[in-house]
Every structure is written in structure tokens, then in C-alpha cells.
């Protein structure tokens with residue numbers, strides 16, 4: 001194993017970060033009468049009490065300023081059937097919800113139908129972090145279907161979970 005003591009370029013960093021597998025979430029809300037949202041794989045559970053999770057949003061995001069103006073946001077953990085939805089919810093042009101089944105709450109949160117988990121959230125804090133903002137979200141109402149397998153994102157590709165034959169940790 002050899003390590004070079006020099007700053008990595010952004011492509012190299014992306015490739016290295018991509019070695020860490022993640023799920024894919026969608027953060028969505030009703031804005032001006034339409035569903036608005038974005039795919040985010042940077043989701044991390046943060047705290048149980050109070051219940052907090054985080055996502056990281058690019059500082060240049062055009063969607064985040066619209067979402068952050070809403071009192072509540074819907075956070076959906078996408079299921080393995082949601083590869084097309086994940087791509088659609090990240091597209092730069094056109095209707096991101098075209099072909100994506102969704103549901104909304106009276107308070108304005110929007111959820112992707114058939115998700116593995118879906119949480120009604122409000123913004124707890126935003127922390128600038130380089131070219132991203134760490135967004136801490138407080139979970140107001142959680143719901144989940146742990147039997148619905150999640151979508152996995154690794155090395156810029158979508159994957160499925162596979163069960164290993166071993167005892168629980």
C-alpha cells in the first residue's frame with residue numbers, strides 16, 4: 001500500500017469516496033403547487049435523542065434553496081426498484097417527478113411511493129462544509145418497511161443488497 005502526500009484532484013476524490021457504499025434518499029416537498037425534490041446519497045443517521053439525520057447538499061444546488069424554504073420536508077429511503085426514480089430525481093432539466101409515483105402530506109412533505117422508509121422532517125441546522133452544506137434534519141414522524149430492500153449506490157453505480165450467511169453481529 002503506497003500513499004502519496006499530496007492533495008488529490010476532484011476526480012480522484014470522487015473515485016475514492018465512491019468506494020464507500022450508501023443508500024439513496026430523496027428529499028422532497030410541495031413548492032408553489034408542485035412537487036420539488038432531489039436525490040441524495042449523502043444521508044447519515046446522526047442522533048436518536050433528538051432524532052436527527054443529515055444530508056450534504058452542494059452549495060451550487062438550485063433545488064435546495066427552494067426546499068429549505070418549506071416548513072417540512074419528506075425524506076424517502078429509495079427501494080431497489082427505484083433506480084429510474086433516483087436518476088429522474090437528479091436530472092438537471094425537465095420534470096423530475098415524471099414517472100415517479102409520490103404522495104404528499106398536508107404539511108407539505110412529499111414522499112416517493114414504495115420507499116423502504118419515509119420520514120416527515122424539519123430543518124434543525126445547516127452547517128457550511130467546503131463545497132457542501134451539511135443539513136441536519138429533525139425527524140418529526142418516522143415510518144419504515146424494513147422488508148423492502150433499499151437501493152445501494154457504490155462506485156457511481158446502483159446495486160442490490162445480498163444477504164451473507166452469518167450470524168447477526
Ligand SMILES: Cc1cc2nc3c(=O)[nH]c(=O)nc-3n(C[C@H](O)[C@H](O)[C@H](O)COP(=O)(O)O)c2cc1C
Pocket residue numbers: 024038039040041042043055056057058060061062063064086087089090091092153
Ligand atoms: C445517486 C445520486 C446521489 C446524489 N446525492 C447527492 C447528494 O448527496 N448531495 C447533493 O447535493 N447532490 C446529490 N446528487 C445530485 C442531485 O440529485 C442533483 O442532481 C443536484 O443537486 C443538481 O441539481 P440541483 O441544482 O437542482 O440541485 C445525487 C445524484 C444521484 C444520482
